[in-house]
Amino acid sequence: MLTLIKRSFLLVVVTSIALVGCRKEKFDEYYGRPDDLAPPIYQQLEARGNFTIFLKLIDKASYKDILSKAGYWTLFAPNDAAIQVFFQENSIANAEAVSIELAEKIVRYALVFNAFKTDRISDFQSNIGWVPDQAYKRRTAYYDGFYKETVNGVERVVFASNRNNSLGNGTPFYVDGDNNNKYVPYFHEKYVSAKGLSATDYNYFYPNQPYTGFNFVGGAVQTADIIAENGIIHEVNKVSLPLQSIDQYLQGKPQYSLFKSILDKYLVTYQINELATRRYQILTGSSENVYIKVYNAGLAFSPNNENYLKQTDNDGQSDGYSMFVPTNTVLQEFINSKILEFYPSLDALPQYILIDIINSHMWQNTVWPSQFGSQLNLLEETARFSPSTNIVDKQILSNGIFYGTNKVQESNTFFSVYSRPYLNPNYTLMTRALNEEYRRVINNIGIKFTLFMMSDQLLRSKGFDYDGIRSEWVYTSPSTGVRVAGGLARARIQRILYNHIVSTPNNQLNDLSGEGYIRSGDRDVPGEYIKWNNNRVFAAGNQDANTVVNITGFDETSNGRVYYTDNLLEYSERGIGLKLAELAAPANSEFKRFFDYLNNSSLYNRTSGVITGVALGTSYTLLVPNNTSIADAITAGLLPASNNPTATVDREKVIAFIRYHILSRNTFAPDGNQDVTSTETLYKDGNDEVVNVRINNMLNNLSFTGQSNARTARVINASSINLADRTLIHLVDNYLDYR
Template sequence: MKKKILYYLLFLPLISFLTSCSSKEEFDKYYSRPDDLEAPIYQQLEARGNFNNLTALIEKAGYKDILSKAGYWTMMAPNDEAFTNFFQEKGIANVSSIDSITAAKIVRYALIYNAFRTERLSDYQSRTGWEEDNAFRRRTAYYDGFQTKTVNGNSIVVAGSNRNNTPGGDYYIPGDNNNKYLTYFVQEYMDALGLSAYDYNYFYPNSTYTGFNVLEGKTVEADIVAENGIIHEVDKVSLPLINLDQKLEESSNYSLFRSLLETNLVNYIFDQDATTTYQNFTRKTDKAYVKVYDPALFFSPNNENYIKESDNDGQNDAYTMFAPENTVLQKFIDDILLKNYSALDKLPKYVFEDFFNAHMVKNAVWPSLIATYSNGLDEDIRIDIATDINEAEVLSNGFFYGTNKVQESNLFFSVYTSAYLDPKFTLATRLYNDGSGYREIISNLSGKYTLFLPSDEVLLNLGFDYNINRSEWVYTSPATGTTVAGTLARTRLLRVLYNGIIPTPNDELNNLSGSGIIRSGDFDLAGEYIKWENNQVFAAGNEVLGNRVNILGYEDQRNGRTYYVDNILEFSEQFQGTDIFDLAVQNTQFQSFVRLMLGSGLLDRTAGTIVGVELGTSYTFVIPNNAAIQQATRDGVIPGNTTTGVPNYTPTAQQDIDKLQDFIRYHILATRTASDDGLINGQTETLRKNGLGEKTYVNIISAPGELTFVDSQNRLSNYIKSASNNLADRSLVHLVDNYLLYTE
């Protein structure tokens, strides 16, 4: 009923109009084409007289009817002079020698969807509206479609993926023909990005930049208005550009690069939608496959659509690929990739993923701006645009640079590489790569590091393993046989391996023959302190266990040195109180303070615990020597004989106990571990609280070879170097020559 009502509502005005017209002439006049309307594209080209070759190809391609009626196109139209040059370049006699397939390529690649005057070509049609001067490409009417290829000895029908193969995403969307883009160089866009003729001529050294170039051609006349669009006359015939995938396929200079990519990161997947489309179009029965790149890759080199976050995002950006030529790539394979592997097929898949992502950029990398881009591993582009490029080419889906150099990726030239490219260190590599952030630290070529690297054999012997079936870490204590899995096991190994990462900007650990102490971890995320002596290294846990780490060998990388070791730098699971008590046994200068800790009730001798101190938390213990304790007694700061300076080690009055506990807590600095390396300076909270329950602080002054603690009264306590820097769980214990005084 609703349809009938709608029909009458639409039809009645037409009847009324027809009955009001006195004759057929008036009807025709009302609906006739306006006299001042420009002719359609085809008729415009025909009338101008210098597009005879193009109009002939338009007819041969079957596009005369399309371009002679209503529509909305932009045509980059090559004139007859452009075709004369084209015929000479291709060895073609005249336009009649061009077949219909080539004619369609030329015509359809010259046709851009929608009509754009010059001033709009530089603007990007974003989902939120026009973005001025942010576009340099437009989608054309040309696409490759299905092609027959030989894959693994079999002839199959193949379509390129029309989306990037993201995890969980679609790599092929039915109905999307993967149309190719045409690149142009308009002054407004170039100015907005800070580009110049240099950027244009880098790709087209034999052409002249004019401020409106279409690929290597010049625009002779712009903004010719037609009924169904806009014509821009150009002096160059353009065949459809190939894409990055096709460039690698066609160029023998990069056959090794392509072989690695195709062998390890490409699949040809049967697709029912593609098959249906192909069979309906051709009336053939062949199955159709989609060439799909691995989802770990930064982008799919055969995808013409850019990211497709919005329909037109291919207007304002494109991909870039740097492909090293065969000779330099073979040397990289021999010297780097196969240093510890017998063949390429033995390498883990992630090595290939990382290698190619290092050579891929999800942006159009303009030559003059190369320093502003990052590759798929978020690294700087380490290719010199002046010396390392053999060829540069604008393609349909991006820029291609053929190089005489492999991108010097962090992953292949850092201390991380020692584990990453050696099958003996798969456990360490797995942890570095699993989101711990360790890979980013030790692969950073901007810093210098020393890495102490345990092999799989060492870690397995010490109880660490990875359960692939359950995707979890496992740790079995060699001492007790107790097994933990998952987060607990991973956390334990994280801490152990972090002890083996040491920033060494001045190669501080290249000589381990002497002795010293140094902090592990990154500068931004402090680790724990380790020591070295006579070519051995050890951490707090090694001291407790009575073992040390021996150096089996080393390898120098671009950002430091890797030491291969026979043990791990163990963290301590012994309470700090036990370490401090043991120090007092070894050195009597610690004894007075330790006796005060026992008498105050803060130190449990049996358990080794200190009230308020926890395992796994950073501390600095500032221990006054015996003379300083005597002076504190004489000054009445702690209970005892103010004349002789002998402390009351076993106070019974609560007031004396509280006084003694406050004194001890003020000598325990919380949350930070300070040494004489200059890394920790400034106000640091202590365990003591004031009368209002607020935190109290001690100021740390540290420099290489110096360490001073300044109390609330600006009194100085200097460390005694020979008896300081003692290791404990995430802590250091220092002997000082004065006591710290806090007053309200």
């Protein structure tokens, strides 16, 4: 019986084993590794036979296990011939003589996250999918990590900022767990073509390496798309060590030490970070604190950040930074001649000037040699260098391109008319006002301007100031003591300021010895007219106050002349009727008969000088028919014989006549500068529709024609161009017929 039980048990065991074996075979058949699957990267390198030295370096770097297992890598593997050349160039006997640190650098910098065949190597992995032919870099497995740096004479443990905190946009300058991995550049023909580049762009940086259509750093891909179980291998003919970041490259180049010293002294801080400290102490057992090297948030980018902008996770694949750095000699000359004209030293400069000096040399994108003229820096300027004559050093680095230069960037900020108040501590209020509204108007060396300077002393004497605590403009009337702040004060300073900005494409104000007039502002944003006579300048407000602005000196800049003055060009705050009353006051005045009709009409307030429908601070042109023309208008029935009629119909005739001679929205002068061919008047017809007049504006010949007939009134130049509140008052030789 016992024997029978044993036999039965044995039969069950044998049967069970058979069943399990059967299921395992089916499992392996379905889930097992396919026989035709390529070996992992490490085994592929072994099988090919020409990576024997690189395999030894992989072993030394402790990457054999990683590259022998499942994964998703791209490996730019240098062949034996490439490594032999590297050994000879660096006096290394053999693989055994390579340090572990050097082996790690070679292997990890050749190893790229994710697998990329040539059909995807030039594509950018955006957050929403592949963007064809927009990538020339990939993130590698190599990073520098913690390092020691002497800061103010004290050695500290430092970690590079791994984010840009650009312009204070709230982005953290350090994200824990991000190792700041370096990128490696390559040059595939599809990217080169899509970007409008050529072999010349590649050979600009690597003159001794032929462009092949698929280059890796300073070498070439010899065999592409070697398939492995855990990724892709591209065989390369050159060993590439980890490229330096822009920050690292600057540190090792004494010819740029002045530029670097501005960064280090004024625009870099070292901030203790608890997360980085805890991580470092766990890794090393040390008790030292870790400091993050942080660049000023006002800079275009952090030169030690390897992650590019991080607006999307992989944007470092498609773009990088560019920095043009002048050598010490040319930078020192620029500082001495331009920057420190009114300051004793760099220590005395406001930080914003230092930031602008650096930002004028920084680009948030890759500036290729053939595209200097098409890429803009943070100050919206192209790279104003010649690739053939101004670049003395060119390097493709891990996080961007570095150009050493034999000149400074001729930045608008430091070479335009804007630079004169900006770089002079006596003009801080004017600079602040310009920055709020008009800096971009005048800060362009391609467009000529004349700038009349407004010193802090002058502005304060006129009641203007800036409250830094409340961050607002204030104005206190010198005559009444009434104080306004905020928007009202800002509007006043901006209007004053715009009187001092004049577009002068033909240097119209370079000679103020005679007399003339010109409109302030620029062609797109017209200002008010100002006049000059024998080196004295005045605006409507100066005439009201019976003052002038004397020219006390001038400077030339790249886009025009800057005048220094003893007064401000002030605007008028009087109703334009008061100016007309002055013109009509002499007994023989040609303005008199027109003004008499206005003075007795319901349109006019004799106390304020305000004409109904004419708003203070708005642009107008007032056409005043001379006395003969008024007589003709009476004969034609447009005006009653009496300038103070009692009949309603006659009073309405007067109102219609006056309104048709007031042009709204524009101020016209016989300067030939305006292209407007028709403009509105204040007159409305029986359908309550505005009636226009036509304009013919040529130099010294300005005329206006009624909309409904051919009657034309020409400006009498000798008696015209009379300044009022944003208005010109002209005497004309005819009347306009609104009928």
